[in-house]
Amino acid sequence: MSDAPAPWTTVARTTVVADRWIRLHADDCADGSGRRIAPYYGNHTNRLHHFLALGCSRVADQSLDDNEDILVRTRPLETLGEHLSQSYHQLTWYKAMERIGR
Known part of the structure; x- marks a missing residue:
């Protein structure tokens, strides 16, 4: 797996x-390579997302835009x-645990 991506900077x-x-x-x-992304709409809650996937295995590298x-x-x-x-995030985790019966 690759290293973490370089953080974005806010220009304006x-x-x-x-x-x-x-x-x-x-x-x-x-972004870390200097590419501009605008407009990027955001608020204080959209930087991190969680996804619970069970029974998965990696079969290929990422293919990103x-x-x-x-x-x-x-x-x-x-x-x-x-x-x-x-x-x-804790709430979503507890809900996921409830959903899978744990």
Whole structure:
């Protein structure tokens, strides 16, 4: 598996919506190779996603689009909850455990 992708940098930011419920930005970003990604819409919750897949095996390398960088990390199911520090991610983990009967 490859090393972690270089972090993006925010070159410019425009606030699209900001109120007491949400803060949405349209960012002009550059990836580790200097490629520009704009607009990149984001808020404080869209940087990390979890996906629970059981019984899988790797059969090929990733085939990514030009502007994609995806880091895949695997964790043992029994200790996965210890790696989730945000309540939303813990909730999704508990729901997944309930769904698979654990």
